[in-house]
Amino acid sequence: MPTKWAYVRVVFDFDDAVGETIRELGIFFGTTVEPDLPAGQRYFLPEQIVSPGRLKLLHRLENKIVRE
Template sequence: MAVLQESGREFLARALAAQPLYLAWGRGLPAWDAEIPPEPTTATTLVDEIGRSLITAVQYVVPHADGEIELPDGTRYTASAQPSKWVHARWTFDYADAAGETVRELGVFIGGTVQAGLPAGQRYFTAAQVLTPGELYTLERFEAFTRSASTRQVQEFVLPF
């Protein structure tokens, strides 16, 4: 059986880091408030996308017991000057992005396109401004929360290869 090698994993991480990465949030379905369904492995879009933000920062990381980047499961990473098989991605949403919306799911998308003619420097795009969603890399469903205009939302992921 063939085994994916470290150099191949690092190549995939470099290829991903060179692409436009978006974090999209969606309303999901109100029925999920009673019981959150498991994430499918065949999804290509969110159930009801609200909007998406272009990545704010990307860097390579490596596992480190005292690392400054901590995941919910307690795993820690530290930044690496050299490419690795882990990519740390961060998205910072502005205060007004999706303010008042109920969010139940999010997804990391690789690539995709938005409408032409939007203001230069625009980083947040409503679902109506997205022409093609790109490739859905990861999908997460969770307990609903309402976006507040008084909170600057930051989302971070360590994407493994």
């Protein structure tokens, strides 16, 4: 039976987004990335994305996350 709820957990790998400030989180469907990227990679830089797909949810964080 379809549901209107989705549970999403975001876990950054130690080396993901080092030196970046995260202010927004989004869920996209149908995203296409470069075909030669390593299997299992889940964090993509803008130049690694061929087509962003469709944005279904955007969440702006009250307190930004600084990746050190």
